[in-house]
Amino acid sequence: MNYRHAFHAGNHADVLKHVVLLALCDALTAKPAPLFALDTHAGRGLYALDSNSAQRTGEAEGGIGRLLAEPPRDPLIERYLRAIRACRVEHGRAAYPGSPWLLAHALRPDDRIAVCELHPEEAGQLQANLAGDPRVAVHERDGYAGMKALLPPKIGATRYNRGLVLIDPPYEAQLEEFDAIIAALRDAVTRWPHATYAVWYPIKLRRSLQPFFRRAAAVPAKSALLAELQVYPDNSPLRMNGSGMLVLNAPWQLDTRLAPAVEALRVALGEPGNSARVEWLQAPA
Template sequence: MNYRHAYHAGNFSDVHKHAVLALILAHLVRKPAPIAYFDTHAGIGAYDLGSIQAEKTGEWRGGIGRVLAAAAPPEALAPYLAVVRDLNPEGGLRFYPGSPAVAAALTRPGDRLALCELHPEDAAELRRAFAAERRAAIHAADGYGALKALLPPPERRGLVLIDPPFEVTDEFARMREGLRQALKRWATGVYALWYPIKARAPVERFLADLAMLGLPKTLVAELMIRGGDDPARLNGCAMAVVNPPFTLEPALQTLLPWLAGVLAPGEGSGRVEWLVEEPTPR
């Protein structure tokens, strides 16, 4: 529980994660029926990019800073950019939305948010940030364990974001087991699993292990900012989306190459691949 996301808010991996998250949510709210959103590692909700922590690393400058400065962003980026701009109504860039803020902005009054955060200080700050939000329940608990109690939701539709800090060496195994348990309770939910890419071999083992769960349709959206296979560096990140909306793949086919070109000109790459493909879209 030592990880504090304030040092990394708005970096390239946040841009990737939250842009994909926004696309999924934008699709889910098209239908009138309410949805439930579950966040297993919620953080504090939103971040001040002028804070000591954010300024110490300056990672946001190579992430959301570059994206906002770029010309002609693709339409697929519109839901995400709208959230960022709404959080900075006076213009410029001072505040950055974490996943709970993205979800709160893109869902409706009849939808519901369940936000889990284990770090006691971050959980307390998250609770303060969402004190006036009646749709949100804050759980100061391990997100994997909380899913066992929270699923299936009465809404029957919705999204689970699994986004751990990868502080422990067996996080891939924990994520796989958390997904396995969750699918037993709610097989039709949309699950978005974010993970870092350092060395390639652990990632390939993780994806192979996921496929062995007998998953429904599953899409992998990957963004790399550099080549190489260095386990000591964050070379990229990816999101595995179980039961993805049928609109997600074509949107990502345009979004990821654009992000790669803006965030890592000449070195970045983006790709979308099916880990498990079914003939009939949802």
């Protein structure tokens, strides 16, 4: 695996993913029962936007850079920006948190978190970045294998009936990645049916995603919600025009909270020809 997220940290796709992730964490922690969260493709958990990697692409300037310069007035985006500022208080003004850091930031003392990263160097950095947090277990392993091994979760005498699984792979081979995602979701939902599952996916040509959406809608979950942000027109298969989040077993009213946030991101980050949507693939009964 050659992908390094350091080149893309803080871009428009990260912004959407992390706004949705924090919205999910806040919705799930509104109930008192403890949670288990699994991040299947965790990366290093913390990035420096002044690094050579980030500076080489400059992608963060079109994402988190724009939002911090002109923050939209939306509660979910404001929540996300508070988390960014908290990370920078702790780690410096150029820091950007990955999803493992955000999970640790948003979840409670009684919650537990497992993070998987296959690449040895990234896994080592992840371990260092999360060191000292007893809630977090770092696994240097394939994320899909981690789903099979760790779900349904039991830690000590505690069985976790509720929780969150974030699947955010690098999509180095996109069609094969979708096959792996669907297989992992079918298996996990069968064994841990009450969890919420969130899948990030890139958008090049949206119509090419229709087979994935049809298969996702057939996974035996209670609901399936899409939240998408395209910052460029849907007319080039050679670049990432946008990205989306597929959420299975979405918390109550997540769609109504996400819709204005995604629209605000479209206005703040979009170039001419942009678009956004929050729609049910499978509405809750």
